[in-house]
Amino acid sequence: MDENIAIRISGLSKKYSISEKKTDLSLAGRLKETFHFSNHKKVEKSNDFYALRDINLEIKKGESVGIIGRNGVGKSTLLKILAEVVEPTEGIVEINGSIASVLEVGMGFHPELTGRENVFLSGAMMGLKKRQIAKQFDEIVAFSGVEKFIDQPVKHYSSGMYVRLAFAVVANINADILLFDEVLSVGDSEFHMKILHKINELKRRGTTIVLVSHNINDIMKFCDNAILLKNGAVENLGSTGNVVSEYYHEIFDHNAQKQIFKNAQKEEKQILKAAQSAIGNSENDYFTLKSFNIFPLGKLPEEQILSSDKIVMELELEKKTDLYFIVLAFTISHYDNIFLIYTPLNQTDLIKNKGHYKIQSILPEYFLNGSFYTVDIRISVAEKQHLDNFIFYANFNSVKTFYIHDDFPYKIKFYGPVSLRNNWVVERLI
């Protein structure tokens, strides 16, 4: 095998017979089947389900690869086969170098054992010798930040300490290949930064990383390349940006997803209705939301939004009092629930008097990249124009969901949801 290849997968398939899962696991069930008292067998046999079908892949040494795709496309199954937890039905996987996998954080930790004992146990499960773990022990503990409690049983740990220690073991055992399943988002944001640095350090050292995650942000941050799986087969592979961008399109094009999108729109109407009667179903005395729409500027409202469009967010409301709106803002979140943009109305004194208002916030073109977004509305009411004096405030969450189609003039990769066309200064110095 080529020395530069870490993992080579050829013709890999994994079949689950539904019958095997459904079958009565008891002896009586088996006997019935054996003596043909049960006629389910034939019907069930036809229900073979391919979790993976003819996968062919090569992962180079030092490469970091993300595996993405919707639920149930076989991402975890693929990772479990690489981790040797699940056996393939057909095909061959060749692995060059030592491999460690984390299919679950804190896997195999025993609550009654101390942190120290669990580190050794966890290392042994990954096939390490005691002295190998001992060599890394200090580093593991330092990374986890639970030095003080290392000799306490882990059942007394907070869940944060628990995952930090568990992750520290994996990150510090010097395997050539690391497999992760949805485990990089553990811990608080400080620890998340630590993980980010650690992964980058591992990448510099030439560790091969394979990561399965629903969190596209993690994939974007950690992986050079990505693999998109669909119905157990490789749909696309290549640089992370391209694959992620295709993934977003796939989600949008998918019928079930469209249904969810429709449902979301239905829900929006209800949210708006609820918003009209404000919180707790009681009529709010200050304002009533009439409508909220998002559409491309200068086009028909029902037209799809392109990234080259200026985007209008339009709110109509009935103001019932002369009190101040000290805050009136829209917030935009990305599909992954990442809070992105806060756009407040600056001159709130423009809507001081009661009456019917139409308020538009306009986003510039090429600002949001092709993906899903949701918008919340925040309003605070006060007697004086001072932030501490509000007498009523309301957040209307996910009032509107919308999708932006990418139409950059050149085929651009997805580099996260927002791009900024700001001023750059270039000087030629020599």
Add this chain to the structure above:
Amino acid sequence: MPETKIISASISSRRKLNLKKIWQFRSLIFAFAARDLRAQYAQTKLGIVWSFIQAITAALIINLFFGMLIKIQIPGIPYMIYASPGMMAWYYFSFIVNSAGTSLVQSQHIIKKVYFPKLILPIYKTIVGLAEFIIWFVLLLMLHIYYSHPVSINIVFLPLCILLNIITGLSLAIWLSALTVRYRDVFHIIPYIVAFGIFVTPVFYESAMIPQQYHYLMYFNPMAGVIAFYRWCILDMSISINYLFGVIPVIMLFISGLYYFRRVEGIMTDVI
């Protein structure tokens, strides 16, 4: 440059037992055993003393029933001295059958998340059981001091006794553990095997008490042989060569069990 590891469907490799892998993972055997032992006594004030108390209680009850009420008489030997090697062996055997037999199902959450040769699970249980065995052995020595009964020089063969005890237990436990993966019924059968076994095995009584015409059945009971060996070892009691017949079922069970286990190992995570 480490060698290339190849993962493929095990249909082709099922014939190989892959015992080398178990050697590679030997440190996990001890890590698991240490985990079980630590967890067993966690947050107890008396810790390992509890195991002593349990062993002493069991010994006293058996002495009361068989030694004092039923009055089993062994010429030249106090009943407690006679019974304790058998009890020690049987408790170890039953521990292995019970806990190793159910070890796969009990560790299914780990099996689904991490790779290691699954045979490690029944094997490490024998080490856990060894702790209790040692307690029994200390108790046995204390009884010998109490009754001023000398221990035979044959005691040097004790490690061999223990090894035979383990292999006998494992030969059954490997089968049972692999069977429980597919047929949970076996889970419920195991206690009966142990409960029934203690009466058809000369643990509390002398083998001579079994009618002569059934002796050949006893010789095929490997635990009868193991216990007779212990008694030879500790008390220098005579042992019949016929007990060697007991080796036959053990070897048959052990080897077929290893192959069956290997067959189930591949699909374990799919069906457990």
